Amino acid sequence: MNVLTRTPSAPPPDGELLPWAPERTGGAPPQPPPSGREGPARRTTSFRPLRSLLLPLRLAWRQLRAEKARLASAIAGVMFACVLVFMQLGFRSALFDSATALLQSMRADVFLMHPLTTASFKPETFPRARASQALALPEVQAAVPVYLAQASWRNPENGARRAVQLIGFDTEAGVMDFPGLAPLVDALKRPDAVAFDRRSRPEFGDVAKLLAERGPFEAQIGNRLMEVVGLVEIGPSFGADGNVVLSEVNFRRLVKERQVSAIDLAAIKLRPGADVEAAKRRLAELLPRDVIVLSQPELVAWERRYWEEATPIGFIFAFGSLMGLVVGMVIVYQILFSDIASHLREYATLKAMGYSNWYLGRAVLSAALILAVLGFLPGFGLSFFLYGAVGEATFLPLNMDLERGVGVFLMIFAMCALAGLLAMRKLRDANPADMF
Amino acid sequence: MRGGANPIELRGVGYAYGTGDLARPVLRDVDLTVGPGEIVLLTGPSGSGKTTLLTLIGALRAVQTGSASVLGLQLAGATERQRVELRRRIGFIFQQHNLLGFLTARQNVAMALELDPATSEKERMARAGAMLEAVGIGDRADAPPAKLSGGQRQRVAVARALVGRPGLILADEPTAALDKQSGGEVVRLLRDLAKRQGVPILLVTHDPRILDIADRVVSMEDGRITAAEAGAAAE
Helix, strand or coil, X not given: CCCCCCCCCCXXXXXXCCCCCHHHHCCCCCCCHHHHHHCCHHHCCCCCHHHHHHHHHHHHHHHHHHCHHHHHHXXXXXXXXXXXXXXXXXXXXXXXXHHCHHHHCCCCCEEEECCCCCCCCCCCCEECHHHHHHCXXXXXXXXXXXXXXEEEEECCCCCXXXXXXXXXXXXXXXXXXXXXXXXXXXXXXXXXXXXXXXXXXXXXXXXXXXXXXXXXXXXXXXXXEEEEEEEECCCCCCCCCCEEEEEHHHHHHHCCCCXXXXXXXXXXXXXXXXXXXXXXXHHHHHCCCCCEEEEHXXXXXXXXXXXXXXXXXXXXXXXXXXXXXXXXXXXXXHHHHHHHHCCXXXXXXXXHCCCCHHHHHHHHXXXXXXXXXXXXXXXXXXXXXXXXXXXXXXXXXXXXCHHHHHHHXXXXXXXXXXXXXXXXXXXXXXXXXXXX | CCCCCCCEEEEEEEEEECCHHHCEEEEXXXXXXXXXXXXXXXXXXXXXXXXXXXHHHCCCCCCCEEEEEECCEXXXXXXXXXXXXXXXXXXXXXXXXXXXXXXXHHHHHHHCCCCCCCCCHHHHHHHHHXXXXXXXXXXXXXXXXXXXXXXXXXXXXXXXXXHCCCCEEEEECCCCCCCHHHHHHHHHHHHHHHHHHCCCEEEECCCHHHHHHCCEEEEEECCEEEEXXXXXXXX
């Protein structure tokens, strides 16, 4: 009889003995009980993490690849979830960004604001004297009162009226620095001169084109003809679709009912090298309780918190993202589940051959993760394209950044992994004892 | 701790489905020994417990009573992990071929080797190819099961059972899904290859046409072994 040698360490010395009992040949060294129970040495599994991950992965890929239509629908499902989450998160952050566009473009070190002001489009006023009082601190270089108001702007092209945000302050002081403001400082000194926000919505008229064609031109704001002398860059926000920057004096001419002594914000510039946090603390000690002291990021965060907490916007988009992930998970789960269900006999056979539940589980998880990657890549590409197209159509600042890309990938990954873990339960139904 | 040199040694094995008053015994006090290289056919009417016996020996069910030593492992009280390890040393052949439809014949056969960390991919494919040659369908090695005939598929299943050089082959009605001619060819092929490797076979069958391959035929009825007779091949 031809005996095959299965254990290099214990070759049978004669043809009588069979390879599954090597220790009975007498030639084999006494084996420790665990491996002795499990049989010949070549069967003891050495730990090879790469191999134990790659082989199930390959099995999963071959199985996915075999059913093109099923694979395509799974990829489409993941892609759908991916695009939905990207768009929801994009809109969310774009809306928050645009909500705070005005405050974000106000560049000053420290701001004073009335504590009851919740959003910049409906400010509570506080005494102008607070700005002067702030000058008591040696590290304060300048303090500029800021007036905010809304007025109607008449479109110079077609006469339609629309509310515009007015920002009046001492443009000469150099405390608040809007992009594009610096070269206009002299022009804004003229009576009734204003600077228009070039990123305002198009309903205000193509001011940039008019300005380029005609030079400074007259436009009606409120009940007064003002002269548009230049452009700044701020961007529309929730509260206002367009912005107009003008000097304090011109603001008073335009908004006659506003008392000079009641201001909405005070922008403070510190001496170079001054510690913002320390200055903030000392200002808070110095000033009465009718103002709060905020750094610029805090001011933006204050406004943002209003939109996040006092409106359902944040919830709406979080909910939308979650729904996208749930739908994606259900699709992936369905695909994986039906893949297992239609291969139960084959899986049971593999189990009978000695494949463990966990090995097959790894194959299912691998399939889920393959779907995550294959769905994310086109989903990312499509979202990138949509960000451009939708951003252009809605004037929302939709930007794909690395952080969001990685974040969404992790979400999709988790979504698919969860679907895989749920589908794995179906593997228990593959019982090799029922195969006979 | 280990059993004797015989690949299969059963002593007083009993098995019942259900528990308590509802327990329905299907095996009662079964003694069975299969010696090295022996080919044993298990026959009997349906419901006689032969398939249950096969799943117990294949470590697919836990032994309830009695002592069952298979390839040196005492199955009574064995852990799930030990049983999974044991299954890797057993070649299974089912009524249906149960090949993975998304793999080629060669890849299906190689699946039996992928659990062995000592083999490389190249080695697995070479061994799978050689085994397919041995079962006579080397030229169809790269075809998916859907493009093979029933007999060819069962040959792939035989190759898959044998390629890991198992210590034991367990087969359950391997000819049930095949016509007379290809069924006979497949079991004779199985016998020849097993004899060459010295592997014992325990084969459950209803099929009287293949009794002649056995060294010994064991009949079962109502959960008991009723008769053992020398097969045609043992003369």
